Amino acid sequence: MDLHYLKLFHIVATNLSFSKTATQLHISQPAISMQIKKLEDDLGMPLFDRLGRNIYLNGHGKLLYEYTSKIFHLVEEAENKIQEMEDKIWGSLFIGCTNAPSIYVMPEIISQYRSLYPLVRVHLHLGNTYDIHNLMKLNQIDFAIIGGTIPDHPNIRSHKIWEDQVVLVASPENPLVDSGAPTRDQLLDQNIIAHDYQSKLYELAELIYKDLTLPFQPAMLIGSVETMKYLVAENHGIAILPYIAVKRELKDGRLKEIKFSNRNWQYDYHIVYHKNKETVPSMTRLIYLVEQYFKANKERLLYTE
Structure with a gap:
């Protein structure tokens, strides 16, 4: 079997999409389809079920995907070992991230990381906590930055990197803003804008x-924190959001916090990784930058009433 075709199959099987693979590899979708068809012809068996515009791995495809996952994991491991010998940081790094940190933390960190280690290919996957957790269990990401509590799993390890707060925010035009501590009836009259129900x-x-x-x-x-903020600012309802996501809007007055006495709600961020995941320099350097980012920006990120 040609390694090139196996690599192409592995990417398509991971994406379960010819179009997404075409965009990722910068080649045409028909070219990908032809090469997958050639691999299937060489093997004498189909690898995908094609149902309408969607594709799924069939039994043969799932078996081959198990082996290609092992093959390319070994290839990446070999690359990382060579990288260590050459004292260079390169390779591919797959990171999972939940909504708030992916928007308000990771872009700045990745920019700094790429300036230091331009040979590393960084892949950032955005999803809710359960999506990221499942990808980690399947060994499809190297580590993750997750907001909120971490689901229990014997093979998953985590450590807290930041203690954020969540705040109830409203439009400056909302009458709750000027009413002091809101009453129960006032809150019952408000539309609630909530994040995706599978999220923390x-x-x-x-x-x-x-x-x-x-x-x-x-x-x-x-499903988007940015869309939630826009809808709140336009006075379509109130929302509970992490302070790190709304601190700029609170400062410039586009949003207002609705405060409650003697109540403090916490929303922490964690670095999460599989306990059996072999750490490589590209991974440890980025984790270090994440940790240093929160330490260096403590005053800027800290919740202030």
């Missing part, structure tokens, strides 16, 4: 409303 932000918002003895019945479920 959704779970935390649900717990906060329970703490306030209020029903949690979102009027909108939004």
Whole structure:
């Protein structure tokens, strides 16, 4: 079997998409389809089920994918060993990240990292906590930055890098802003804008409303923190969001915090990795930069009332 075709198959099987693979590799979708067809012809068996516009690995494809995963893991391991011998930092790094840190933390860190280690190919996967957790269990990412609590798993290790707060925010035009501590009836009259229900932000918002003895019945479920902020600023409702995500808007007045006495809700960030994952220099250097970022920017990121 030609290693080139195996590599192409492995990428398509990982993406489960010819179009996504074409964009990733900068080659045409028909060219990818032809090469996959040639591999299937050489093997004498189909590898994918094609249902409408979607593709899925069949039994033969799943078996081959198990082996290609081992093959290219060994190739990457060999590259990393050679990298260590040459005292250069290069290779590929696959990072998972939940919504808030991916937008408000990682771009600055990755920019710094790429300036220091331009030979490393950085792949940042954005998803909710459960998506990232599953990718880690499948060994498809090297480590992750996750907001909120971490699901228990015997093979997953984590350590906290930042203690953030969550705040209830509203538009400056919302009457709650000027009413002091909001009453129960005032809060019941408000539309709730919540994050995607599979996210830790959704779970935390649900717990906060329970703490306030209020029903949690979102009027909108939004998968993007930026979209949530826009809708709140336009006075379509109120939302619970991490301080790191709204500190700029609170400072310039586009959003206002609704405060409660004697209540403090925490939203932590963690570095998460598989306990059996072999660490390589490209990974340890980026984890170090993440940790240093939070230490160096403590005053800027810290919640202030």
